[in-house]
Amino acid sequence: MGQRRSRVGALAAALCTALVLAGCGGGGTAGPGGGSLAAVDLSGATFAVGSKEFTEQIVLGEIAVQALQATGATVKPLTTITGTTNVRTALTSGALDMYWEYSGTGWSTHLKREVKDAPKDPVQLYDQVKQADAANGVAWLAMAPLNNSYAMGISEAKSKELNITTMSQYATYATQNAGQASICAAAEFLTRDDGLPGVAKTYGFAVPPVAVAELELSLVPPETAKAQRCLIGEITTTDGAVSANKLLVLTDDKKAFFDYNAAMTVRKQVLDANPKLADVFNPIAAKLTTDAVRALNEKVDVGGELPEDVAKEWLQQNGFVA
Amino acid sequence: MTIAVEQLDVGLRRRTALGWLVTPAVLVAVLVALWLIVAGRQLDSIEERRVNLAFIGVAAMEHLTLTAVSTLLVLVIAIPLGVLLTRPSARRITGPALAVFNVGQAIPSIGLLVILAIVWDVGFWPAVVALVAYSALPVLRNTMVGIQQVDESVVESGRGMGLSRLQVLTRIELPLAVPVILTGLRTALVINVGTATIAALVNAGGFGGIIITGLVQNRQLVTLVGSVLTAVLALAIDYLGRVAEEVLRPRGL
Numbered sequence: 001m002g003q004r005r006s007r008v009g010a011l012a013a014a015l016c017t018a019l020v021l022a023g024c025g026g027g028g029t030a031g032p033g034g035g036s037l038a039a040v041d042l043s044g045a046t047f048a049v050g051s052k053e054f055t056e057q058i059v060l061g062e063i064a065v066q067a068l069q070a071t072g073a074t075v076k077p078l079t080t081i082t083g084t085t086n087v088r089t090a091l092t093s094g095a096l097d098m099y100w101e102y103s104g105t106g107w108s109t110h111l112k113r114e115v116k117d118a119p120k121d122p123v124q125l126y127d128q129v130k131q132a133d134a135a136n137g138v139a140w141l142a143m144a145p146l147n148n149s150y151a152m153g154i155s156e157a158k159s160k161e162l163n164i165t166t167m168s169q170y171a172t173y174a175t176q177n178a179g180q181a182s183i184c185a186a187a188e189f190l191t192r193d194d195g196l197p198g199v200a201k202t203y204g205f206a207v208p209p210v211a212v213a214e215l216e217l218s219l220v221p222p223e224t225a226k227a228q229r230c231l232i233g234e235i236t237t238t239d240g241a242v243s244a245n246k247l248l249v250l251t252d253d254k255k256a257f258f259d260y261n262a263a264m265t266v267r268k269q270v271l272d273a274n275p276k277l278a279d280v281f282n283p284i285a286a287k288l289t290t291d292a293v294r295a296l297n298e299k300v301d302v303g304g305e306l307p308e309d310v311a312k313e314w315l316q317q318n319g320f321v322a
Numbered sequence: 323m324t325i326a327v328e329q330l331d332v333g334l335r336r337r338t339a340l341g342w343l344v345t346p347a348v349l350v351a352v353l354v355a356l357w358l359i360v361a362g363r364q365l366d367s368i369e370e371r372r373v374n375l376a377f378i379g380v381a382a383m384e385h386l387t388l389t390a391v392s393t394l395l396v397l398v399i400a401i402p403l404g405v406l407l408t409r410p411s412a413r414r415i416t417g418p419a420l421a422v423f424n425v426g427q428a429i430p431s432i433g434l435l436v437i438l439a440i441v442w443d444v445g446f447w448p449a450v451v452a453l454v455a456y457s458a459l460p461v462l463r464n465t466m467v468g469i470q471q472v473d474e475s476v477v478e479s480g481r482g483m484g485l486s487r488l489q490v491l492t493r494i495e496l497p498l499a500v501p502v503i504l505t506g507l508r509t510a511l512v513i514n515v516g517t518a519t520i521a522a523l524v525n526a527g528g529f530g531g532i533i534i535t536g537l538v539q540n541r542q543l544v545t546l547v548g549s550v551l552t553a554v555l556a557l558a559i560d561y562l563g564r565v566a567e568e569v570l571r572p573r574g575l
Contacts (some may be wrong), residue, residue, distance in 0.1 A: 085540030184525075189537040191371045209380060214531055216523040219439055229444065229525060 006252040014225045033321030035070060035315070040279050043072030046272070050087050050096040054217065055300050055307070056148060056293060060100040060262065062311035067280055069310055070321045083188065084109055092136065097270045098277070101140075102148060102260035103129050108194040110136070110146065115194045120142070122147065122259040130263075139271045141281045143262040144288035146238070151234040152183075153247035155227045156186065162231075166251040170232060171203035174211075183207065184230035186217035196234070202256035221245040236260075238294040240301030262288060287318050334378025345561045349554050356550050363543060372535045372544050380552065384527030385555065388446070392453035393511050395564040400458045400510075401503060405491070423462050425454035432520050439524060447473070450524035456517050457510035464506025468499030497572045504570060508563030515556040519548075529555070 047068055061079040068075045078096055081087045088110055090096040090246035103122065106129040107113050119125045123143070130140040154164060164170050164267030189195035192213065200207045213229045224233030235242055237249060264281040271277055278299035297315060299305045315321045360373055371377070400423075407416045431452045438448040472495045480490045522530030529552045536545030 083538035083540060085538070089540055186533070187522075187538045191368045191535050191539055193367050197367075208370075209377075214522060215444060215525050219444060219524065222439075223444060223525075286366070286502040 006228075026235065032121060035320050036282060036283065037067055037070040037315075037320045038322070040071045040210055040276050042068065042276055042280070044075065045274055046074040047097045047274075048076040048095065050081055050090055050099040052084060052087050053080050053082045054236075055240055055297050056102065056236070058307045059293075059296050059311055060288075062307045064098070064100065064264065064281070066308075066311055066315055067320060070315075071103055071151075071276075071280060090157055091138065091265065091267060094267070096267075098264055098266040100262050101265040102262055103143065104149060104258050104260035106133060106140070106196065106265075107258075109192065110138075115198045116321060118258045120255070120258070122261050125259055126261055126263065134268070135264070137268045139264060139266050139268045140272045141271075141278055142285045144262045144285040146262045146288040146290050146293050148236050148262065148290070148293070149252075149257045150189065150199075151235050151237050151252060151257060152199070152232045152250045153221065153224055153242055153245075154232045154250055155225045156246050156248050158227045158231060159248045162261065164231075164250070165248065166253045167203055167256065168198070168253050170207040170250060171185060172255075173231075175207040178208070178211075180204070181205070182211045182213060182230040184213045184215055184223045184233035185222045186215060186220060186234065188217075189234040190214060192208060200257045202254050221247060238290055240294070240297030240299075243298055244302040262293075284318075284320065323502075342565070345557065349558055349561070352550065352554055356547065360543070360547065365543070368535075368539050369541050369544050372532045373547050378532070378547075381527060381529050381531055382551070382555070383531050385515070385518055385520075385552075388449060388453065388526060388528055389514045389555075389559070390520050392450045392457065392518075393507070393514065393515050395450065395454050396458050396461050396514075397507060398509050399454070400461035401465050401507075404462045405469065405496070407462075408466050408469045420462070423459045427457075427459040429455065431456050432516050432523070435520060435524055441548075444524035444526075446521075446526045447525055449521035451516055452520075453514050457513040460509045460513070461503075461506040464509070465499070465503050468502030468506075469495050471502065472498045501567060501571055504563070504567045508560060508567065510557050511559050511563055515552065517557055519552055 009159075049061055049064045049068065051057040058079055062079065065075045065077045065079075078090070081090060084105055087096070087099055088101070091099060101110075103126040104118070107118050107125060108115055111129065111132050119128060123222035126140070126143045133140060152167060152170065154170075159165055162173060164173055170181070183196065185196055186266075191197075196207060213223065215223060218241075220233045221235060221239070222245055223229050224235075224247060232250065233247075235247065235249065241247075242249060263285060264277075266277060292314075296310050299310045300307055312321070365373060365561075383484050403419070406412055407419055432446060433454060434452045438444075438451060442448055469491075475499070476494060477490055480494045485493065519530035519533055521528045522534055529548050532548030533545055533552070534548075536542065536548055
């Protein structure tokens with residue numbers, strides 16, 4: 001009798017767990033509810049939203065997906081595509097309808113313009129990119145204050161030991177200690193014109209092959225923190241991994257890295273057919289500051305939270321969704 | 323993962339001298355064609371950083387070193403172990419030992435590299451460990467199969483002639499197993515050339531660096547160059563392996 005009861009009990013517990021898990025699963029059948037986005041009506045429309053592969057892009061992508069769902073639209077998430085050029089190609093070829101891009105990346109990678117010709121003012125840079133990209137069939141919605149530029153990071157210990165807190169100091173060190181100066185980075189930064197090649201040119205230090213440790217992007221911050229294989233490493237200013245690995249951001253005193261303000265890029269046809277997309281993303285962009293987004297990234301990279309949960313929380317806290 | 327067991331069809335597989343020249347000629351032709359394609363294009367700044375002789379040369383050396391060292395380690399680990407596992411006294415550990423090697427091959431190499439990066443380090447030696455784990459199984463199995471497929475009657479006649487167990491092993495079983503073992507080794511070499519492309523993710527260099535850049539930056543030419551070079555290297559090593567098999571095949575087989 002006791003055995004049968006415990007078996008029934010176990011079955012009931014399993015069923016309950018399964019139901020609870022089913023209820024918890026997945027992000028997205030939220031229909032229009034409270035919050036400011038509920039006032040925008042995009043029901044009946046379907047959008048494919050993409051993103052690049054790093055945490056910030058995944059979080060921003062999730063914000064976009066959930067924001068659109070709150071307006072009643074159906075959303076196809078195509079996040080975590082590796083490589084800027086691949087996401088952009090997906091956009092221009094029609095596989096994607098929109099994704100968050102950065103003004104600096106638009107200038108150097110998509111418009112293929114020289115880094116040295118870029119306007120120093122972030123708003124001017126954004127305006128020029130927006131104007132020029134219209135010819136490519138890509139529309140840029142409002143720019144966010146969020147400036148996620150490339151930067152070089154160094155472990156706090158090495159920074160104190162060698163007294164390196166700016167890029168110029170690193171350049172001096174690299175030139176005087178050719179054997180010891182080395183850089184951890186992933187393939188994209190190593191080959192982009194506005195990546196390491198541009199930095200080395202601006203600061204005037206050489207980058208012999210032995211001074212480069214090419215790694216998978218996610219391995220760069222931990223290896224930079226270990227400071228064995230490299231002295232400095234490729235990071236971005238809002239990267240959660242910076243604080244997770246106790247890295248110091250080297251000051252870009254000669255402004256080798258220009259501005260990378262985030263903005264939603266949409267295929268022109270999609271925007272023309274759905275002009276209300278601007279009403280969805282412009283208010284969101286206004287609230288995306290560098291500090292706010294860094295905090296979101298840290299929640300994922302340091303706190304271990306899921307991007308969907310972080311995105312939902314942020315949208316709720318800012319009154320976009322209920 | 324199928325075992326490539328060489329068919330011992332004596333005499334039929336002997337090629338003419340000219341036949342042996344076909345593969346190198348094809349590989350050289352492919353390289354020439356690749357060069358012509360690259361030379362005919364104006365490379366942009368990103369392509370230039372990877373498709374240049376200096377970078378390719380260094381990548382080739384790194385790739386060869388990774389392949390050579392990992393295959394040598396596989397040879398040293400898997401062949402003696404394979405011989406041991408065919409001994410009657412090892413009957414009980416054969417199952418578990420094979421399971422370990424099966425797992426080594428089943429774990430995706432990139433997953434293994436990440437685990438090693440977390441618990442140990444990145445760089446050349448973790449990459450070699452991942453390569454050894456992946457390619458040890460074929461060599462092990464081929465060694466075991468090679469020895470086990472030696473005709474029982476030949477072994478018995480050896481014992482009958484008064485040879486000790488060890489002498490039977492070294493004078494009869496191993497020489498007869500050499501073709502199969504060498505095939506396994508050749509398989510491991512070719513596997514390692516292909517798998518070594520992921521070594522670029524952990525700062526161990528190789529052709530993978532070229533391929534990864536091409537993929538991330540969406541530059542088809544770069545991807546093509548990296549992939550073709552890797553394939554040519556794999557085929558060249560396979561060819562050299564066949565030559566070695568031919569040369570090292572014991573007389574009378």
